[in-house]
Amino acid sequence: GQNIDQPTEMTATEGAIVQINCTYQTSGFNGLFWYQQHAGEAPTFLSYNVLDGLEEKGRFSSFLSRSKGYSYLLLKELQMKDSASYLCAALDSNYQLIWGAGTKLIIKP
Amino acid sequence: DGGITQSPKYLFRKEGQNVTLSCEQNLNHDAMYWYRQDPGQGLRLIYYSQIVNDFQKGDIAEGYSVSREKKESFPLTVTSAQKNPTAFYLCASSTGQGAETQYFGPGTRLLVL
Numbered sequence A: 001g002q003n004i005d006q007p008t009e010m011t012a013t014e015g016a017i018v019q020i021n022c023t024y025q026t027s028g029f030n031g032l033f034w035y036q037q038h039a040g041e042a043p044t045f046l047s048y049n050v051l052d053g054l055e056e057k058g059r060f061s062s063f064l065s066r067s068k069g070y071s072y073l074l075l076k077e078l079q080m081k082d083s084a085s086y087l088c089a090a091l092d093s094n095y096q097l098i099w100g101a102g103t104k105l106i107i108k109p
Numbered sequence B: 001d002g003g004i005t006q007s008p009k010y011l012f013r014k015e016g017q018n019v020t021l022s023c024e025q026n027l028n029h030d031a032m033y034w035y036r037q038d039p040g041q042g043l044r045l046i047y048y049s050q051i052v053n054d055f056q057k058g059d060i061a062e063g064y065s066v067s068r069e070k071k072e073s074f075p076l077t078v079t080s081a082q083k084n085p086t087a088f089y090l091c092a093s094s095t096g097q098g099a100e101t102q103y104f105g106p107g108t109r110l111l112v113l
Helices: none
Strands: A003-005 A010-012 A018-027 A031-037 A045-051 A053-057 A058-064 A072-075 A082-090 A097-099 A103-108 B004-005 B010-013 B019-025 B029-035 B042-050 B054-057 B062-066 B077-078 B087-094 B108-112
Touching: A003 A082, A003 A097, A010 A018, A018 A031, A018 A082, A018 A103, A031 A058, A031 A072, A045 A053, A045 A072, A045 B108, B004 B077, B004 B087, B010 B019, B019 B029, B019 B087, B019 B108, B042 B062
Parallel strands: A010 A103, B010 B108
Antiparallel strands: A003 A018, A018 A072, A031 A045, A031 A082, A053 A058, A058 A072, A082 A097, A082 A103, B004 B019, B019 B077, B029 B042, B029 B087, B042 B054, B062 B077, B087 B108
């Protein structure tokens, strides 16, 4: 079956760095997405990786290892507004998104 | 401004009642999607449409119906056959070409009275 695993909840301190991991098992693979979702709001696109390696975009970076079925989202210089859920989703061979349950990130002052 | 709108923000359903959730986009996207989000679970695909007048069932289509008469609109009806409809419903759209990003509307929260 197809499956996405990510931690349910993480806590970090304002100004620090946090890494949110995601492992995936899908029928075929056409890339991995990260979305941010504040409580009660729509998910918003953060990043897309299809090749191995690190993609940096401001304070956020996303990494992919296709051979390991593994990705992570790295958030630097954490701000209180980064408190949200972070959703990992893999695109399978039919170009359907398989979603993880999301990681709730709590930022403490 | 281009974007996706959903209405209403909150919707209450009585037992045995059908309700319809609206989704409109002005992004000129070909593909549109309906997801259901429950606490502690990933987004689950209900229906999707890649072109006008055509749509496909997702993983949890039972108890739901859709139509795609216009490119801009993809309404979702939650029928009385859906026994556990309480959830957050998200509509999304994309260009419909391969590995493209999906953009989401603000969501509708459906509650059962």
